[in-house]
Amino acid sequence: MNRREFLTVSTTAVAVGALLNPSALVRAAENQTGLKNARISYFAARPGSRSRDVAFAPDGAVWYCGQRDGTLTRLDPENGSLHAVSLGEGAAPHGVVLGPDNAFWVTEGGQNAIARLDPATDNVDLIPLPTEFSRANLNTGTFDLQGIYWFTGQNGVYGRVDPKTSAIEVWASPGGRGPYGITVTPSGEVWYASLAGSHIAQIDRVSGSARMVQPPTPKQGARRIWADSRSRLWVSEWNSGQVSVFDPETSDWKTWKLPGDAPRAYSVYVDEHDGIWLTDFGANAIVHFDPDTEIFTSFPSDMPNANVRQMAGRPGEAWGGESGTDRLVRIQFDPA
Amino acid sequence: MLLLILGPWGVTFAADIEDLTEQGRIAFEPCLSCHALDRSTSGMPGPNLAGLIGRPVAGDTGYAYSPVLRAAGDRGLTWTPGRLKQFLADPEAMFPGMWMSYQGIKDEREQESLAGFIAGHK
Numbered sequence: 121m122n123r124r125e126f127l128t129v130s131t132t133a134v135a136v137g138a139l140l141n142p143s144a145l146v147r148a149a150e151n152q153t154g155l156k157n158a159r160i161s162y163f164a165a166r167p168g169s170r171s172r173d174v175a176f177a178p179d180g181a182v183w184y185c186g187q188r189d190g191t192l193t194r195l196d197p198e199n200g201s202l203h204a205v206s207l208g209e210g211a212a213p214h215g216v217v218l219g220p221d222n223a224f225w226v227t228e229g230g231q232n233a234i235a236r237l238d239p240a241t242d243n244v245d246l247i248p249l250p251t252e253f254s255r256a257n258l259n260t261g262t263f264d265l266q267g268i269y270w271f272t273g274q275n276g277v278y279g280r281v282d283p284k285t286s287a288i289e290v291w292a293s294p295g296g297r298g299p300y301g302i303t304v305t306p307s308g309e310v311w312y313a314s315l316a317g318s319h320i321a322q323i324d325r326v327s328g329s330a331r332m333v334q335p336p337t338p339k340q341g342a343r344r345i346w347a348d349s350r351s352r353l354w355v356s357e358w359n360s361g362q363v364s365v366f367d368p369e370t371s372d373w374k375t376w377k378l379p380g381d382a383p384r385a386y387s388v389y390v391d392e393h394d395g396i397w398l399t400d401f402g403a404n405a406i407v408h409f410d411p412d413t414e415i416f417t418s419f420p421s422d423m424p425n426a427n428v429r430q431m432a433g434r435p436g437e438a439w440g441g442e443s444g445t446d447r448l449v450r451i452q453f454d455p456a
Numbered sequence: 457m458l459l460l461i462l463g464p465w466g467v468t469f470a471a472d473i474e475d476l477t478e479q480g481r482i483a484f485e486p487c488l489s490c491h492a493l494d495r496s497t498s499g500m501p502g503p504n505l506a507g508l509i510g511r512p513v514a515g516d517t518g519y520a521y522s523p524v525l526r527a528a529g530d531r532g533l534t535w536t537p538g539r540l541k542q543f544l545a546d547p548e549a550m551f552p553g554m555w556m557s558y559q560g561i562k563d564e565r566e567q568e569s570l571a572g573f574i575a576g577h578k
Contacts, residue, residue, distance in 0.1 A: 187557060229559075275488075276489075297489045315489065315501050316488075343501075358501055382520050384555075401555055424553065425553030443557065444552070444553040
């Protein structure tokens with residue numbers, strides 16, 4: 121780490137979050153560097169849902185996993201309305217991603233299955249894992265550039281589903297327990313992060329084998345992973361409270377510690393400008409990192425125990441689910 | 457020898473305990489992604505659970521806990537077999553806003569076997 125600066129966003133509550141959504145609180149962020157005109161809004165999720173991972177529909181809606189109420193729920197950010205779809209008895213969805221078929225694909229840990237929800241009909245199909253992979257502790261999924269769905273399970277598995285046939289293949293991960301976040305790069309590679317294994321791994325999309333790569337910090341707890349526009353891998357490190365970047369072209373790593381006394385980097389997301397968004401449980405904050413200036417800008421939640429476990433976004437917006445407050449959070453921004 | 461003295465009822469009882477222990481071991485498998493039961497293991501994503509019973513909540517001194525669990529420990533809460541079983545049934549209900557996202561176990565026998573398995577690692 122060569123240089124690091126840290127700014128806490130000075131915020132002023134300026135308005136109740138639009139007349140359209142009384143539950144949203146909009147705050148104006150000023151004086152931060154790395155992004156301009158950041159505005160934070162909060163949206164109520166279903167009470168007790170423990171809203172977590174989010175994905176976006178083409179119609180502008182945001183769908184989130186209700187890990188505690190067993191639903192995938194649609195939020196209309198225009199008016200704050202919610203539409204919940206049950207994923208079945210005992211459901212406890214963890215991750216969600218929009219597929220090329222315009223359906224949502226869910227790592228449905230409660231039923232040890234991949235769930236596919238068609239938002240046009242609310243129909244839910246389940247693709248169970250093979251019986252030898254019971255209790256996989258399903259985690260996160262992503263689609264590669266050929267439209268194949270890849271997923272992880274914390275109990276030491278990863279796998280894929282061909283959406284055309286629903287055929288599922290599952291492998292034991294080479295490093296044992298831990299596979300957590302997963303991403304696909306612009307160049308088409310599939311990588312996952314292993315929390316318990318403290319490594320990242322590239323999956324060979326043909327053979328299904330995985331090649332482990334060790335970050336420089338031992339026992340760092342690589343939790344989530346996201347690719348930037350140059351196919352570099354950004355990794356949030358839970359145990360070390362760091363963010364790291366790995367360049368597969370050069371095998372070089374670079375690492376930065378998040379600000380604060382005891383950071384816990386849970387999730388990472390890379391926006392369309394290659395801005396890095398992290399969630400820090402130690403600071404109860406979303407943190408933006410500008411790799412060019414090496415400046416962190418922190419956006420603390422206005423409630424305790426926000427616990428944002430995943431972030432995702434679309435142009436000009438970064439989103440997360442505050443699993444500890446049953447809300448979704450949106451940060452709108454302009455490019456710096 | 458003990459089993460012979462107790463007769464068939466005793467054999468059933470001993471087998472039941474063995475069965476519970478095995479159930480507990482299986483139930484703990486997903487927990488191993490974050491927790492260790494061996495005192496010498498450190499650097500896991502979650503706290504070490506060896507010697508949990510009798511320990512204050514948030515009592516692994518080598519682990520940085522969530523504010524929710526730290527507050528519970530500050531209130532003087534300790535882990536008892538009963539509290540552990542209740543926790544495993546619905547962790548979020550006992551400590552809302554904690555960092556661990558675990559849905560809990562509905563089946564009472566599985567709660568009991570997992571609680572017993574964890575408690576057995578001193």
